[in-house]
Amino acid sequence: MIRFLLILFFAIPVFAKDGTRVVEAARKQIGVTTIYDPAYVSLKYPGGDLPEERGVCTDVVIRALRDALGKDLQKLIHEDMRSNFANYPKIWGLSRTDRSIDHRRVPNMKTYFKRQGFSKPVTKKASDYLPGDLVTCTVPPNLPHIMIVSDKKAPDGTPLVIHNIGRGTREENLLFTYPMTGHYRWKP
Numbered sequence: 001m002i003r004f005l006l007i008l009f010f011a012i013p014v015f016a017k018d019g020t021r022v023v024e025a026a027r028k029q030i031g032v033t034t035i036y037d038p039a040y041v042s043l044k045y046p047g048g049d050l051p052e053e054r055g056v057c058t059d060v061v062i063r064a065l066r067d068a069l070g071k072d073l074q075k076l077i078h079e080d081m082r083s084n085f086a087n088y089p090k091i092w093g094l095s096r097t098d099r100s101i102d103h104r105r106v107p108n109m110k111t112y113f114k115r116q117g118f119s120k121p122v123t124k125k126a127s128d129y130l131p132g133d134l135v136t137c138t139v140p141p142n143l144p145h146i147m148i149v150s151d152k153k154a155p156d157g158t159p160l161v162i163h164n165i166g167r168g169t170r171e172e173n174l175l176f177t178y179p180m181t182g183h184y185r186w187k188p
Contacts, residue, residue: 016130018068018069018132018188019130019132019149019186020132020151021068021069022065022069022132022148023064023132023148023150023151025063025064025068026063026150026162027150027162027171029060029063029064029169030162030168030169030170030171031168032053033052033053033055033059033063033168033169034168034169035053035054035055035168036055036164036165036166036167036168037050037055040100041100042100043099043100045074045075045099045100046072046074047066047072047074048100055164056104056164057164058103058104058105058106058109059164060148060163060169061073061109062074062104065186069186071186073103073112074103076103076112077103078097080112080115081097081102081108082097084115085097087111088102088107088108089105089107092105105144106144107144109134109146110136110182110184113182116187118134118187119184120133120183122180122181122182122183123183124176126157126159128183129149129175129183130149131149131150131159132148132149132185132186133148133149133183133184133185134147134148134149134183134185134186135148135175135180135182136180136182136183136184137177137178137179137180137181138178138179138181139165144181145178147161147162147175148162149161149175150162150171158173158175160172160174160175161173161174161175
């Protein structure tokens with residue numbers, strides 16, 4: 001029990017620091033990534049990225065985790081998909097991985113985060129969401145979306161989110177607006 005409490009005591013501050021860094025890295029994209037662009041682009045590997053003024057919701061997450069924590073989702077997801085292809089969604093009819101796009105798809109991110117043990121309960125309780133948490137949802141009619149929980153809050157205490165939902169990267173009060181499909185916290 002004491003060992004568990006020590007692990008918990010030391011792990012929470014590490015995540016809090018990492019979560020804050022993820023939020024800061026995401027916030028730096030506001031006013032820079034101004035174009036919502038879901039087009040397929042052949043990317044270098046590893047560390048590939050679109051021009052910084054372009055992207056979608058997943059690109060906000062990819063850039064924030066790369067800049068804040070040195071985590072390259074392009075490489076991480078590609079390697080996990082290559083070794084565990086059967087565990088990933090077959091929505092796009094692919095028979096093999098594609099390192100230029102696989103990491104830019106919300107269902108693949110969800111699968112990777114779940115496989116890594118990053119899942120947290122999906123609730124409607126604002127205090128359950130910490131800065132840097134990743135939240136997935138469905139935007140009508142049925143579009144998967146991902147957002148980063150901010151360290152700023154709305155007047156009612158709901159954390160804001162940083163995302164690109166079609167108008168460039170923004171920080172908005174939309175955490176509980178759409179039906180949630182996942183809640184993830186990166187483990188240090």
